[in-house]
Amino acid sequence: MEPKQEHKMISRADILLIVGIMILAIAGLFVWKKLQKPGAYVDIMIDGDSVKTLQLDQDTSYEVKQQTGVNTVVVQDGNVTVQDADCPDKICEKHRAISQTGETIICLPHKLVVEIKE
Numbered sequence: 668m669e670p671k672q673e674h675k676m677i678s679r680a681d682i683l684l685i686v687g688i689m690i691l692a693i694a695g696l697f698v699w700k701k702l703q704k705p706g707a708y709v710d711i712m713i714d715g716d717s718v719k720t721l722q723l724d725q726d727t728s729y730e731v732k733q734q735t736g737v738n739t740v741v742v743q744d745g746n747v748t749v750q751d752a753d754c755p756d757k758i759c760e761k762h763r764a765i766s767q768t769g770e771t772i773i774c775l776p777h778k779l780v781v782e783i784k785e
Contacts, residue, residue, distance in 0.1 A: 703767040703768060703769070704767065704768045704785060705723075705745070705766060705767060705768070706723055706766060706767060706768045706770075706783035706784055706785060707722070707723060707724075707784065707785055708720050708721060708722050708723055708783075708784055709721045709723060709740070709742060709747045709781060709782065709783055709784070710781075710782050710784050711729065711731060711740055711779070711780075711781055712779070712780045712781075712782065713731065713733060713777070713778055713779055713780075714778040715780075718731065719731070719740075721740070721742050721747075722742070723742060723745045723746075723747070723766065723783070724745065725742065726742055726743050726744070727741075727742050728740065728741045728742070728750070731777070731779060733777065735776065735777050735778070736752070736753045736754055736776065736777050737751075737752070737753050738751070738752045738753075738754075738759065738774055738777055738779050739751040739752070740781055745766050746764035746765065746766045747764060747765050747766065747772070747781060747783065748760075748762070748764045748765075748772070749762065749772050749774065749779075749781065752774055752777070754774055754775075754776040754777055755776065756776070758774070758775075759772050759773065759774040759779070759781075765781075765783055766783060767783060768783055768784060768785050769782070769783065770782070770783045771783070
């Protein structure tokens with residue numbers, strides 16, 4: 668009878684591969700953050716159609732009124748938030764402030780998209 672050989676679940680090569688992938692992912696995140704540019708304005712869209720553009724260098728607020736509900740978009744110190752919403756989940760209110768090109772805040776119940784642009 669031959670002795671049974673035990674197989675390792677994770678080899679040294681597997682560990683090196685996992686560590687390598689993690690290093691590449693972290694490096695990619697840093698490069699992506701460095702390439703992001705501060706936005707110049709915020710585009711407020713309902714169902715894909717632009718309804719209002721606000722400059723990020725001017726503190727202001729805009730109330731988006733529609734049949735499905737109301738959202739209040741606030742620009743303050745170059746950051747944009749949805750300060751008030753009458754949607755049931757209020758996820759858009761809980762979203763962190765945005766200021767970089769390409770960042771968005773979305774309110775699905777109201778089909779509202781708030782996007783930072785150059």
